[in-house]
Amino acid sequence: MTKIFETPLYPYARHPDQDAATPPRHKVVILGAGPVGLAAAIDLAQRGVPVVVLDENDRVSSGSRAICFAKRTLEILDRLGCGDVAVDKGVTWNKGRVFFDERDIFQFNLLPEEGHHRPAFINLQQYYLEQFLVERVQALAAEGKPIEIRGRNRVEAIGRHSDHVRLEIETPEGPYELQAEWLIACDGANSPTRRMMGLDFVGRVFEDNFLIADVVMKADFPTERWFWFDPPFNRGQSALLHRQPDNVWRIDLQLGWDIDRQAEKQPDRVIPRLKAMLGEDVEFELEWVSIYTFQCRRMAKFRHGRVIFAGDAAHQVSPFGARGANSGIQDTDNLCWKLALVLEGGASERLLDSYDWERVYGADENIMNSTRATEFITPKSEISRVFRNAVLDLAARHDFARPLVNSGRLSIPCIYDDGPLNTDDDADLPMRARSGAPLPDAPLGDDWLLGALGSGFTLLAIDTPCPETLRMAGLDVTVLRLCAQDNPDLAARYLGDHPSAIYLVRPDHHVAARWTRFDAAAVEGALQRSIAMPQGGQNV
Amino acid sequence: MSDLNLHRNLQDPDGFYANLMAVHDGLSKAESDALNARLILILANHIGEEAVLARALVEAADLSHQPG
Numbered sequence: 001m002t003k004i005f006e007t008p009l010y011p012y013a014r015h016p017d018q019d020a021a022t023p024p025r026h027k028v029v030i031l032g033a034g035p036v037g038l039a040a041a042i043d044l045a046q047r048g049v050p051v052v053v054l055d056e057n058d059r060v061s062s063g064s065r066a067i068c069f070a071k072r073t074l075e076i077l078d079r080l081g082c083g084d085v086a087v088d089k090g091v092t093w094n095k096g097r098v099f100f101d102e103r104d105i106f107q108f109n110l111l112p113e114e115g116h117h118r119p120a121f122i123n124l125q126q127y128y129l130e131q132f133l134v135e136r137v138q139a140l141a142a143e144g145k146p147i148e149i150r151g152r153n154r155v156e157a158i159g160r161h162s163d164h165v166r167l168e169i170e171t172p173e174g175p176y177e178l179q180a181e182w183l184i185a186c187d188g189a190n191s192p193t194r195r196m197m198g199l200d201f202v203g204r205v206f207e208d209n210f211l212i213a214d215v216v217m218k219a220d221f222p223t224e225r226w227f228w229f230d231p232p233f234n235r236g237q238s239a240l241l242h243r244q245p246d247n248v249w250r251i252d253l254q255l256g257w258d259i260d261r262q263a264e265k266q267p268d269r270v271i272p273r274l275k276a277m278l279g280e281d282v283e284f285e286l287e288w289v290s291i292y293t294f295q296c297r298r299m300a301k302f303r304h305g306r307v308i309f310a311g312d313a314a315h316q317v318s319p320f321g322a323r324g325a326n327s328g329i330q331d332t333d334n335l336c337w338k339l340a341l342v343l344e345g346g347a348s349e350r351l352l353d354s355y356d357w358e359r360v361y362g363a364d365e366n367i368m369n370s371t372r373a374t375e376f377i378t379p380k381s382e383i384s385r386v387f388r389n390a391v392l393d394l395a396a397r398h399d400f401a402r403p404l405v406n407s408g409r410l411s412i413p414c415i416y417d418d419g420p421l422n423t424d425d426d427a428d429l430p431m432r433a434r435s436g437a438p439l440p441d442a443p444l445g446d447d448w449l450l451g452a453l454g455s456g457f458t459l460l461a462i463d464t465p466c467p468e469t470l471r472m473a474g475l476d477v478t479v480l481r482l483c484a485q486d487n488p489d490l491a492a493r494y495l496g497d498h499p500s501a502i503y504l505v506r507p508d509h510h511v512a513a514r515w516t517r518f519d520a521a522a523v524e525g526a527l528q529r530s531i532a533m534p535q536g537g538q539n540v
Numbered sequence: 541m542s543d544l545n546l547h548r549n550l551q552d553p554d555g556f557y558a559n560l561m562a563v564h565d566g567l568s569k570a571e572s573d574a575l576n577a578r579l580i581l582i583l584a585n586h587i588g589e590e591a592v593l594a595r596a597l598v599e600a601a602d603l604s605h606q607p608g
Contacts (some may be wrong), residue, residue, distance in 0.1 A: 372554050375561060383564045383572040391557075398546045398599075403553040 005062040005127045009134050012058060012152035018176040025164060026052050027343060029180035031193055033149055034061065035126065036311030036328035037186035038133035041147055042080045042140065043336035047455070049343055050146035052178075053137070054169065058151030060130035063288035064214045064250050066325035067123050067242060072413040072438060073326045074118040075450055075509070076333045081139075082132045083118070090122030091243050096225040098395070098405060102232055105396035110410075115489035116441040117448040121410065123244045125214075126325065158183070158196050158307070165306050182339060183307045186328070191313035197304065203297020203367070206318060207257040208378055210292050211264060213274060215249045217284035227407040229377070229392055233276035238377050238407075248287060251277065252319075254378065261291050294318045296371045298363045303356045310335060315363035320373035320408035323366040330413060331359050337456075337507035341531060346474055351532040354420045362414045369409045376406035413438045416510060423513040423526040430496040439509045442490040444482070449490070454478025456507050457527065462490070464500035466518040473527045506530060544595040
């Protein structure tokens with residue numbers, strides 16, 4: 001059977017741009033058709049911004065790669081029109097089990113809170129997510145939205161100018177040139193854009209190798225995340241087993257630093273390792289094997305004039321915690337409404353500097369969490385191994401030690417505390433929905449709060465009077481009037497002990513400001529601030 | 541309070557653990573052992589209660605669950 005990752009989904013086709021006398025200029029060009037680049041393209045196209053995606057390949061990536069997609073990503077995918085297809089295909093899981101040496105030391109349940117549309121996590125091979133995103137791009141193009149992917153278009157050189165970027169592109173039929181008013185580089189951890197621009201990418205290298213295998217098997221392991229510290233089948237190292245759709249299981253085996261990477265990838269090495277882990281009698285087929293090393297690092301800044309970096313091109317984390325693809329999609333979610341607003345003249349370029357502040361903040365939080373997990377999983381000194389093993393030993397007997405066990409702190413969205421776009425926060429309202437926080441979902445009858453928000457700014461008015469329509473700072477604000485009586489989830493997440501509240505919500509569903517009652521001047525000031533407009537003034 | 545608390549009691553377990561690892565950074569094994577000894581004595585003094593400390597010693601000394 002031909003696998004999805006063996007099929008060209010956007011094969012090379014000659015474009016009239018290649019025969020143009022002078023290089024055509026596009027509004028936005030995105031480099032890289034991975035999950036991050038595709039998410040950015042869909043978001044912009046849905047906002048009416050013309051976008052061209054260039055990728056040197058013509059198909060989705062091979063192997064499972066990023067497999068774990070968090071609730072926040074699923075909520076973003078809902079806005080991109082891919083939420084249902086991802087959740088329907090994905091495997092929803094909540095339970096995990098931790099092993100140490102030969103012992104099953106404890107189990108945990110992520111116990112997802114009720115009253116949210118999306119689960120805490122799904123497992124889904126990256127190639128499926130990319131396939132769904134490509135199909136969404138194609139559906140938007142068929143509807144007449146200004147979006148296209150050009151396969152086997154490799155950028156060879158980048159020229160930066162004050163009002164555009166010039167691209168030299170190589171294709172199977174020779175080179176051509178394009179201009180882009182804005183360039184979004186989503187071209188991965190080894191970003192050619194970053195290299196061509198000679199930009200820094202600093203941080204820590206971890207001296208370790210991990211074997212990843214996608215194994216097809218009919219096994220009766222439960223749908224749980226299993227993590228081993230120092231198991232008999234991989235002495236002194238760690239191991240991870242995770243279920244994916246189609247009876248594909250993902251196995252990560254830590255190998256240590258000093259290994260022959262080519263030899264370790266060969267089936268005659270891999271299969272005995274897997275048999276030792278799974279049992280001699282389990283029948284399986286290897287779908288994909290890779291060896292990875294990782295670094296925790298980021299660029300000093302993500303915006304360089306008209307070139308903006310997102311995803312692994314801008315920041316890299318260790319894989320423990322599923323913070324790579326999830327944070328990359330949050331980058332695009334943060335960027336695209338801002339870029340669309342700048343392009344339509346509703347905000348100045350200053351708004352894009354907040355992308356830099358907010359996503360650098362997010363990257364630092366992800367790097368901190370994934371670095372801590374890495375240090376727990378692979379202790380770097382004798383004393384850190386002593387403590388690590390003491391924690392695991394105590395965790396088998398005592399609940400108190402379990403929060404110290406760190407096999408990855410799974411991705412949750414960051415809260416932009418003290419972010420440049422935040423204003424008034426009424427601290428008497430619930431902490432979790434404070435200014436800078438992503439909006440917690442809540443049921444609304446048979447529907448969900450997040451699905452009821454507008455594509456631009458939304459004002460939530462809960463049990464308090466407010467105008468039916470709102471136009472401020474040059475923007476139409478969607479007004480959503482809600483009643484928290486008979487809706488305990490909404491009341492708990494948005495009101496706390498207060499009888500009423502007003503929330504100003506950004507297009508990316510982060511809270512910009514909140515009050516206990518409506519005040520037009522306060523809302524207008526907060527809206528101006530959240531689009532980086534000088535207070536009380538006009539864009540200049 | 542004379543019972544040893546074996547329930548979750550740390551506000552930020554990851555932050556504490558990172559700080560604990562950080563004070564050991566760059567130390568030799570002997571220096572780390574000495575640091576740990578000082579740390580235990582400081583915490584024991586803070587706890588103060590003999591019954592609690594006696595119970596903690598028993599829990600920590602329980603060899604039956606430790607890997608060989």
